[in-house]
Structures are given as structure tokens and as C-alpha cells.
Amino acid sequence: MKLATWNINSLTVRLPQVLDWLAANPVDVLALQELKLSDDKFPHAAFAAAGYDSSCFGQKTYNGVALISKTPARDVVRNIPGFSDELARVISATFVSEAESEGNLAPGSVDKPSTDIRVVGAYFPNGQEPGSDKFEYKLAWLKGLRDWLRAELLTHPRLVLMGDFNITFDDADVWDPVGMKDQIHCTDEERYELNALIALGLHDAHRLFPQPPKSYSWWDYRDFGFRRNRGMRIDHILVSNALKDQVAACWIDKSPRKNERPSDHAPVVIELN
């Protein structure tokens, strides 16, 4: 089973790239962020034609998230229950393996434990600048996410949290850690919250494996950021304790950057046994 996350910075602009990528990378679940379109404009038909179910939580102009999947999404939840938010940032659903979905396996039977996976796709707030109102909103949102996920992990022990976190773990995730020190995505407050998520019993899939040095998932459009590999690793896939040993691989796929008008983010992918 493969899962992926990708901030596509406007689905209107990049739907063809997403479909191309899915054709070459037939993942079981793809979480998308920054759709920048409303639900009524979501291209369900295009995904269905490619063989994918799609659940969306759209918003005009900014934000908007979706889950694209081979098997139908079950128990879809939008945003963070218990945290009031005007912005469309989170979509969650449960997915079963294709074999179970086709009725070849009974879900959760005694002979074969359930392979259901709860997926949380999230577009974390940017935060703009430390000390700003948007930064305070980011911290409050992170706390809301953490309080909700703590309970979610009890009811859904097999859980994956993936998306655009807009936070780096440490200097290794930043092309210029000196210049970015205490800047947005790199502050102690943001990293405290990221580590508090980890402390719930989640694991950064990227760091479960040896990775190329200077592995980033986002590059500034300006000043030839990608060409110079001036980027940050801010898109993450976190897996729960129950799934950790099943993660066979995790990689960042820079191939969509070859497109004429690429997103400023690259997809992150994991393979689960």
C-alpha cells in the first residue's frame, strides 16, 4: 500500500499534473493541499475516470484539501472537531485494502486483523511571521490538532497524519539554517508543537530511513530556489506506533518539478507493507 501527500498550489492549474503523476505513481491514497477552489468546482469526474474516488473540503482562493483514493473513503470528517476554524485545512477518512474493499477479505475478522487505516490530510497554517496574529492562530490550531489527535489515536491506532505542515523539524530540514533561525517554519514554538505531535506516538517516516542530504519538499519560486536546492522540508508523513514497523520506504518525488509550471512543493510518498 502506498500513501502520498502533495501541496499542489491550485488544483485548477495543476489537475493535469496530478493525473499524470497518479498514472505514473498509482498510490492508494493521495492527500492534496491548497486546492484553491470551492467544492462545486472540484473535478470528481476526472479522478473517477482515472479510477479514483475523491473526497474534498474545498475553499475559494485559499486553502482546500482532498483525499484521492483507489477504495472509497469511509467516515469522512472535515476540519478538527472541537476546534472552530473558518478555513478548510483538514480532511480525514478511513481506507481499507483493495482486497477487503472487493469483499475478498472480511474487514476485521478474527482470522485476519483489520487493515483499515485512518488518514488525516492536513494543510497547516503558514503563520506568516512570528508574533503576528496569523502566527498566534497557527499555534492555537496546532494545539487544537494535538488535543483532537490524542483522542483520535485511541479510536484509530492505525493512523497516518500527512500534509503540508509548514514546520521544519531541525536544521537538517533547512537549506540556510543560520539565515532562517527563528524565522517562520523554524521557530522554537512551532517545533515544540511538532514534537508534541510526535510525542502522541507518531513517527516521521522520512527519518525512519537513510535519506539523501539536503532533502527538501518545498523550494521558493523566486531566485531559482529549486535549481539551487534552496528549500525546506515542510511536508511530512507521520505514522502511528501501530504502523511504524510496516513502513517499508519513504521518499520525496521531485519528478513533477520537470513540468513547465510545477507546484513549489514536491510529493512525499510512503510504502506500507
Next chain:
DNA sequence: ATGACGGAAGTTTTCCGA
């Protein structure tokens, strides 16, 4: 200190992202 680039809204200029 600022802008670079890209998308959206919408109308020539601004906001926002990261």
C-alpha cells in the same frame, strides 16, 4: 530593508504563500 515568483481576485493592484 526589499524583492524576487506564482496564484487568485478582478481590473491594474493587492493579498498571500513559505
